[in-house]
Amino acid sequence: MRIKAQIGMVLNLDKCIGCHTCSVTCKNTWTNRPGAEYMWFNNVETKPGVGYPKRWEDESHYHGGWELNNKGKLQLKAGNKLNKIALGKIFYNPDMPELDDYYEPWTYDYQTLFGPEKKHQPVARAKSQITGEFMDLKNGPNWDDDLAGSPNTFDQDPNMKNIETDIKANFEQAFMMYLPRLCEHCLNAPCVASCPSGAMYKRDEDGIVLVDQERCRGWRFCMTGCPYKKVYFNWRTNKAEKCTFCYPRIEEGMPTVCAETCVGRIRYIGAMLYDADRVAEAAEEPDDTKLYESQLSLFLDPNDPEIIEQARADGISDEMLTAAQNSPIYRMAVTEKIAFPLHPEYRTMPMVWYVPPLSPIMNYFEGRDSINNPEMIFPGIDEMRIPVDYLASLLTGGNTEAIKAALYKLAMMRLYMRARTSGKDFDVEKLGRVDLNERSATSLYRLLAIAKYEDRFVIPTNHKEQVEDGYAEQGSLGYDECQGCTLAPQHSSMFRKAEAGKSTAEIYAETFYGGIWRD
Amino acid sequence: MIASHPFQFFLWAIYPYLMLGSFVFGTIIRFAFFHPTVTAKSSELLEKKTLMVGSIMFHVGIIGVFFGHIIGVLIPKAWTDALGISDEFYHHIIAMPAGAFFGILATVGVYILCFRRFHDHRVFHASSTGDLVVIVALTAEITLGMLSSFVAGPINPDFNYRTSLAIWVRQIFMFHPDFRLMLQVPLMFKFHVIFGFMIFGAFPYTRLVHALALPWQYVYRRFIVYRRRPQI
Structure with missing residues (x-):
């Protein structure tokens, strides 16, 4: 056994309102640079929907993630080493998504809005940020947000393939949910395994997956290796970039930007201990529907004295151990089993987990006899085959029982708290049916519904001061001396004006007009 | 002899060393001090369909052509003669068919890539001046090479590169080139050689370094790489 620590995230989809605040703050922090315009390290998708890039879940097309070969051993779906060399895939990567699978980034021709007065209202036309030419917008980020364009894009969702029921016929009753997505920082990361240059790596201390910008040679196999399509290619620097899990913040014990700014308080960050020696073995579980449980078996109980002793021997800091013992992630994923990994069937052992949404199902029953008989919700969950099948296809590799158990538990917790706050009678024996008692139901309610900052984020500080040569890390963690990592070049006109002696107010009036930058 | 042909002497005894020196030292400097800038510089994200045909044909072709040059130029005629391989057999059974196969692959590939680089708006706008120069230079050099082998060669039946040009190339690596060997070489071959050395000279400063x-x-x-920094 070799114990390693991993920082992970859980997203409570029940409370996600799809406001895109996480995406926007992430973009402002990390990807508002030339060459990175099309990248969203964090994005929020409406499900069912095509997603970003289009149909990213269709691995028969993109060949991301792992598969088992004839001998039952793990193998990259994009082809083993021999296959990649023999077919010359280094000259042309057949599985790579194109820019149009994401979208062509654009800005607007704002200058036309400031011309002389004309008969007609001037219109700012979209202009490509790559070619600078005017373009007709046919696609963009979140083009199918809130089921816009459905049912045209609806049935393009690869998860729908697994569901036999005719979706269109049931469209009126269809459910909708939001799926915020970021890099999964997988335990068995296929992007790391795909990188020919060895530029991608997992940090030993917290498992964050990073691209060493100095060693990246732009071969692009990471992009195709990642089944979640969360590694991007910067067309300007010709290197791969991805979500960094905001490591500079995590090192200081602060949550990631997306988690910090989440208005719905849906994100939880914490530590997990896992057995690194068993990762490959767990990922080789032949049955797709058992992969979720197989991944669960990797996580170690941080309160077990034997585990603590072994963890210390393996160099895990006391702070990390304490964080793992108080981890909200461990509680939701392992103890309560209400959080699930995204597409475990990709065999990547992802570490961003999701609490399935109960609300679409509750809403369906609200206003029916469920008001009079709250217990109706349980047969209701069984009856709602489409959402449950869909969630199972998304989160458990088809294991509907695990999803149902989590939904029962969430529903029971709600019924209990509803009865308690409205002063109604509640037979607490019923809590036992879903492995809860009064105490654990209350604390789960506090964790999920109240979601205090200190309950959501239990992040150990990373002892960077103990790293021998911090300078040697330069360039291997984030981005190299790329243009645009600082906004100075983009806003140099303002600096020139300041040097010419203009006041801040004057510069503001000249360059910032009604929320639109002019330069 | 040198005094009477100063320019020829420069071209065939000095210029190759300038270019090879630039190649060697430039490569060392690029990898030692600018190694993060060494990338494949792929534009596959921006355009994929034409790249598939162009890139695969070009790369397979150019690698074949590269080894063809090594075999053709570096193996002395005496060795093949000793093995009992006749000139006739060497040229018509080995060199020409293999050269034609890889040469045509590289030529068609590079023309497709060149067309793509200038024709596709996204690729063109994302290109640096260096990228544009490199693709034009490669197109020109491959064209010159094909014209030498399949046009200039056949119309000068008396010329055998293995008894002149190849010896001169080997002499370059032994540091005593005899420039007179190059004087009777057909013009097309000369251009191909001069231009080829120029590409080698520019190699370290362009995207071509990705080949190294x-x-x-x-x-x-x-498969899975963990990195741990040395702790105090």
């Missing part, structure tokens, strides 16, 4: 950054270590390394 092949990721061999991937073949034997383990």
Whole structure:
């Protein structure tokens, strides 16, 4: 056994309102640079929907993630080493998504809005940020947000393939949910395994997956290796970039930007201990529907004295151990089993987990006899085959029982708290049916519904001061001396004006007009 | 002799060393001090369909052509003669068919890539001046090479590169080139050689360096890489 620590995230989809605040703050922090315009390290998708890039879940097309070969051993779906060399895939990567699978980034021709007065209202036309030419917008980020364009894009969702029921016929009753997505920082990361240059790596201390910008040679196999399509290619620097899990913040014990700014308080960050020696073995579980449980078996109980002793021997800091013992992630994923990994069937052992949404199902029953008989919700969950099948296809590799158990538990917790706050009678024996008692139901309610900052984020500080040569890390963690990592070049006109002696107010009036930058 | 042909002497005894020196020292400097800038510089994200045909044809072709040059130029005629391989057999059974096969692949490939680089708006706008120069230079050099082998060669039946040009190339690596060997070489071959050395000279400063950054270590390394910094 070799114990390693991993920082992970859980997203409570029940409370996600799809406001895109996480995406926007992430973009402002990390990807508002030339060459990175099309990248969203964090994005929020409406499900069912095509997603970003289009149909990213269709691995028969993109060949991301792992598969088992004839001998039952793990193998990259994009082809083993021999296959990649023999077919010359280094000259042309057949599985790579194109820019149009994401979208062509654009800005607007704002200058036309400031011309002389004309008969007609001037219109700012979209202009490509790559070619600078005017373009007709046919696609963009979140083009199918809130089921816009459905049912045209609806049935393009690869998860729908697994569901036999005719979706269109049931469209009126269809459910909708939001799926915020970021890099999964997988335990068995296929992007790391795909990188020919060895530029991608997992940090030993917290498992964050990073691209060493100095060693990246732009071969692009990471992009195709990642089944979640969360590694991007910067067309300007010709290197791969991805979500960094905001490591500079995590090192200081602060949550990631997306988690910090989440208005719905849906994100939880914490530590997990896992057995690194068993990762490959767990990922080789032949049955797709058992992969979720197989991944669960990797996580170690941080309160077990034997585990603590072994963890210390393996160099895990006391702070990390304490964080793992108080981890909200461990509680939701392992103890309560209400959080699930995204597409475990990709065999990547992802570490961003999701609490399935109960609300679409509750809403369906609200206003029916469920008001009079709250217990109706349980047969209701069984009856709602489409959402449950869909969630199972998304989160458990088809294991509907695990999803149902989590939904029962969430529903029971709600019924209990509803009865308690409205002063109604509640037979607490019923809590036992879903492995809860009064105490654990209350604390789960506090964790999920109240979601205090200190309950959501239990992040150990990373002892960077103990790293021998911090300078040697330069360039291997984030981005190299790329243009645009600082906004100075983009806003140099303002600096020139300041040097010419203009006041801040004057510069503001000249360059910032009604929320639109002019330069 | 040198005094009477100063320009020829420069071209065939000095210029190759200038270019090779630039190649060697430029490569060392690029990898030692600018190694993060060495990338494959792929534009596959921006355009994929034409790239598939162009890139595969070009790369397979150019690698074949590269080894063809090594075999043709570096193996002395005496060795093949000793093995009993006749000139006739060497040229018509080995060199010409293989050269034609890889040469045509490289030529068609490079023309497709050149067309793509200038014709596709996204690729063109994302290109640096260096990228544009490189693709034009490669197109020109490959064209010159094909014209030498399949036009200039056949119309000068008396010329055998293995008894003149190849010896001169080997002499360059032994540091005593005899420039007189190059004087009777057909013009097309001369252009091909001069231009080829120029590309070698420019090689380290352009995107071409990616050819020297092949990721061999991937073949034997383990899949998941963990990095741990040395602790105090």
